[in-house]
Amino acid sequence: MTTDTLSQTLVVKIGTSSLTQPETGRLALATIASLVEVLSNLRRQGHRVVLVSSGAVGVGCARLGMTERPRAIALKQAVAAVGQGRLIRIYDDFFTSLEQPIAQVLLTRSDLVQRNSYLNVERTFRQLLQLGVIPIVNENDTVAVDELKFGDNDTLSALVANLVRADWLFLLTDVDRLYSADPRNDPDAQPIVRINRMEQLHDLQISVGNPGSRWGTGGMVTKIAAAQIATGAGVRTVITNGRFPKNLEKILQGEAIGTQFEPQPRPASARKRWIAHGLVPTGKLYLDDGAVNAIRSDGRSLLAAGIVQVDGEFQSQEAVLLCERSGQEIARGIVNYRSSELQQIKGHQSDAIAAILGYPGAETVVHRDNLVLS
Incomplete structure (x- = not known):
């Protein structure tokens, strides 16, 4: 329009x-x-x-x-x-x-x-x-x-x-x-x-x-x-x-x-625009400083290694908030893993995900194409 x-x-x-x-x-x-x-x-x-x-x-x-x-x-x-x-x-x-x-x-x-x-x-x-x-x-x-x-x-x-x-x-x-x-x-x-x-x-x-x-x-x-x-x-x-x-x-x-x-x-x-304003976030991911900077400054995807805490219960393909350690929202996006899976793989490198979960998963937790800065 x-x-x-x-x-x-x-x-x-x-x-x-x-x-x-x-x-x-x-x-x-x-x-x-x-x-x-x-x-x-x-x-x-x-x-x-x-x-x-x-x-x-x-x-x-x-x-x-x-x-x-x-x-x-x-x-x-x-x-x-x-x-x-x-x-x-x-x-x-x-x-x-x-x-x-x-x-x-x-x-x-x-x-x-x-x-x-x-x-x-x-x-x-x-x-x-x-x-x-x-x-x-x-x-x-x-x-x-x-x-x-x-x-x-x-x-x-x-x-x-x-x-x-x-x-x-x-x-x-x-x-x-x-x-x-x-x-x-x-x-x-x-x-x-x-x-x-x-x-x-x-x-x-x-x-x-x-x-x-x-x-x-x-x-x-x-x-x-x-x-x-x-x-x-x-x-x-x-x-x-x-x-x-x-x-x-x-x-x-x-x-x-x-x-x-x-x-x-x-x-x-x-x-x-739909991700930013249409979806209702069902959980929160707290990120370390490196992940915050990679997302905010470099426009990168979120990897499991950058997650320090997972809050809420959610399924894959639902919306989550991405936050600094302080709780300040920096972005929101569509997640590729269930909350129970993220509790297991948070803080780990992407190449370790298959061994931890017992099956291969997505390399990114939130891909940059499914992520919007707040």
């Missing part, structure tokens, strides 16, 4: 706090109408647009007369099933009035973990965008299990932005930008307009406030985590106020609204 400056791929995520009235949890129809108008205008200008929308559980709660978001998984999934149909119906009514076709795309984490399904999802998005459709994406709460949940739609939107090779990710929330402290409590909180590298967040000692609203699941912590995923995939990311959707057009025209995160160089290979 290559783009030029006139035609870009935009992923817009709107959270429950922006979609609903804070007091009642009912939909904020004026905000939705404004958002639909802006997204339809952007489509007419030639941009490719994906909307990641929360709200299914909140809408389901309102529909069923519930006053609090359910905590029990089965109840939450049932409420989401009630709310999702209602939510997409409302979107369809609004978009249809502007003659803009939409599609509903419900994803679970497992859709992105398996390489074949990841590619299938990628092809589906590509076709929808080529048809001029606006996909409306949500997590499939009705069937998702804890082990394979995105956890929040901020993370989902960042992974979708990576999947469609977006130019922009807009995270619409209930504050206008990041601040040095919570502006609702601290009158001296300073606005932060631009983040050039994620390390700035530590330098600025940014306050991320509470974990989310009464009706939502996210908060500033998840938005910063999403920005880290997206910028690492080469996507410029903006946190801004969801109550003013028209700001999207102003930001695209160059106005300094919200907090912008500068993108990092985009991984060249689609496979490496």
Whole structure:
């Protein structure tokens, strides 16, 4: 999905706090109408647009007369099933009035973990965008299990932005930008307009406030985590106020609204983008200094000799994190051995593997083609 400056791929995520009235949890129809108008205008200008929308559980709660978001998984999934149909119906009514076709795309984490399904999802998005459709994406709460949940739609939107090779990710929330402290409590909180590298967040000692609203699941912590995923995939990311959707057009025209995160160089290979952002790591390998340097500086594969510790239980061809002795992640990749095998061969030279295991194995533990620096 290559783009030029006139035609870009935009992923817009709107959270429950922006979609609903804070007091009642009912939909904020004026905000939705404004958002639909802006997204339809952007489509007419030639941009490719994906909307990641929360709200299914909140809408389901309102529909069923519930006053609090359910905590029990089965109840939450049932409420989401009630709310999702209602939510997409409302979107369809609004978009249809502007003659803009939409599609509903419900994803679970497992859709992105398996390489074949990841590619299938990628092809589906590509076709929808080529048809001029606006996909409306949500997590499939009705069937998702804890082990394979995105956890929040901020993370989902960042992974979708990576999947469609977006130019922009807009995270619409209930504050206008990041601040040095919570502006609702601290009158001296300073606005932060631009983040050039994620390390700035530590330098600025940014306050991320509470974990989310009464009706939502996210908060500033998840938005910063999403920005880290997206910028690492080469996507410029903006946190801004969801109550003013028209700001999207102003930001695209160059106005300094919200907090912008500068993108990092985009991984060249689609496979490496999948390894970096599609897979869920199931274990950790701690490496000696020589292996860390060989991977980080020389772009080499990981050999058994460089491993000092193996954490977690995993199978061959699953994703693992590669870490320094301190635990700092340096890369992630697809491993060629089970964890039980690595416990036996760690620290040993490759030519000793067959004698230790009793059968020949791969020379590399993680081949450089299946490895992505963090």
